[in-house]
Amino acid sequence: MKYRHGRQLECSKCLVSEACTRILTKSLTMKLSISRCLAATVVLILIAAIVLGQIQQSTWWAGYDVLNCPGCGPVIDWSIEKSRDIVTDTQRRDFAKDGVLVLPSAISAAKVAELSDEVDAMADTFLTTVLAKLVLRQYSKYEHKLDTRSELVRDWAVHGPLGTWAAQLMGAKEARLYNAEKIYSSGANNPMGCNSAWHRDTVAAPFPTGAKSVTINVYLDDISSNPPTGDALVYIKGSHADLDAPPAVTGDNLFEPGLRVGDVLVHNAHIFHSPSGRGCWNRRSLQFRYVESPAVFTFGPNRFPHGPIPWTYAHAPGVAPHGLEEGQALEGPWYPKVFPKPSASEHVPFDDKPWGIIGVLGVAKQAQDLAAKLGIGNRENCTAGGVRGGLYFGFDGPVSECRDWEMASGLPVHKDGQMINNIKRMMGKAEA
DSSP states (O other): OHHHHHHHHHHHHHHHHHHHHHHHHHHHHHHHHHHHHHHHHHHHHHHHHHHHHHHHTSHHHHSSOTTOSTTOOOOSOOHHHHHSOOSOHHHHHHHHHHSEEEETTOSOHHHHHHHHHHHHHSOOOHIIIIIIHHTOTTEEEEEOOGGGTOHHHHIIIIISSHHHHHHHHHTOSEEEEEEEEEEEEOGGGOTTOSOOOOBOGGGGOSSOTTSOEEEEEEESSOBOSSTTSOOOEEEETTGGGOOSSOOOOOTTTEEOOOBOBTBEEEEETTSOEEEOOSOOOOOEEEEEEEEEESOBOOOOTTBSSOSSSHHHHHHOBTTBTTOOOTTSBSOSTTSOEEESOOOGGGSSOOSSOOOOHHHHHHHHHHHHHHHHHHTTTOGGGOOOBSOOSOSSEETTEEOSBGGGEEEETTEEEETTSSHHHHHHHHHHHHHO
């Protein structure tokens, strides 16, 4: 029995030893597996970071060419356009009074056709494939800073006659480009319906309201305000001169241009305007935006709404790559001089990185917090009153008395303006 007992003890020790070995082996295997998993996770994170870094440097993500159209120079013969007296003294006076003007047959239809082919062939970026699909659903395509991506568009925006005409109409000794946009409407495919959308461009301007600025609209097709080729921009003449409240929309002061390919439509950034909304047509247009120089840069969270909105990506500090801070001179590669002549030193790659998600969300929160602090749309907590010059900006212009404003679908609009009704109507159709 003793022998047996000893054998049993010995066998028991063996069994315990084998069990311990198995447990130890399993533990080591688990640790090794965990180590391998951690190593694999780190590798995946590094790969994702590298891929994301590459994506963020891409034109698709940034919405512009981070290299700023390297080597791009004048390629178009503008001698005919530059030899003609396109902007007359009478037109300058009319523009100063009305805030809008058509320059008829200013550019040959052949040049516009070439421009149309160029911009149609340009690849879509994040702004179209994501932003327009989810937020700006009234647009089939929305792209900005086209001058950084195309030698032809750069020529139109910087080297061609547009900057000269802009300077002449502003009465400016120098002028700078602050955006070149492609805006195609969704037409009948617009889920929010074909409506007017009255607004001022003031909310999207990276400079004080006192700075002179113009937008030059180049339509790629004949267009009017009525069907079948309806949806041209229409304007309230003279409304650029008074930013305190939105004007009444009446037939007496309504300007509804009919345009042929080659006509150029120019408007002051502060004028009250809208797509006509009377024709569900696929409007195709380019907008070249200019401002007098010198001007100072100002584009804080008071330009509402911030977040996934084009002007956030185009101008907000920490998002757009201009590297400018509030109050600095508006200049550099992001805002190049076009008149009296461009500066080669400004046509260089951008120093700052393309936008990041955290940066966009950050300025969106700042804008919302500021609106709440000022009491925009809150009659019981309104702290912004009698302010001139733009303490806060909405679609109808700068807020001078916040009690006159309301929040419609999260957007600040003047209670007596047209935009509040436009938004309610569009949101109603979108929900339906």
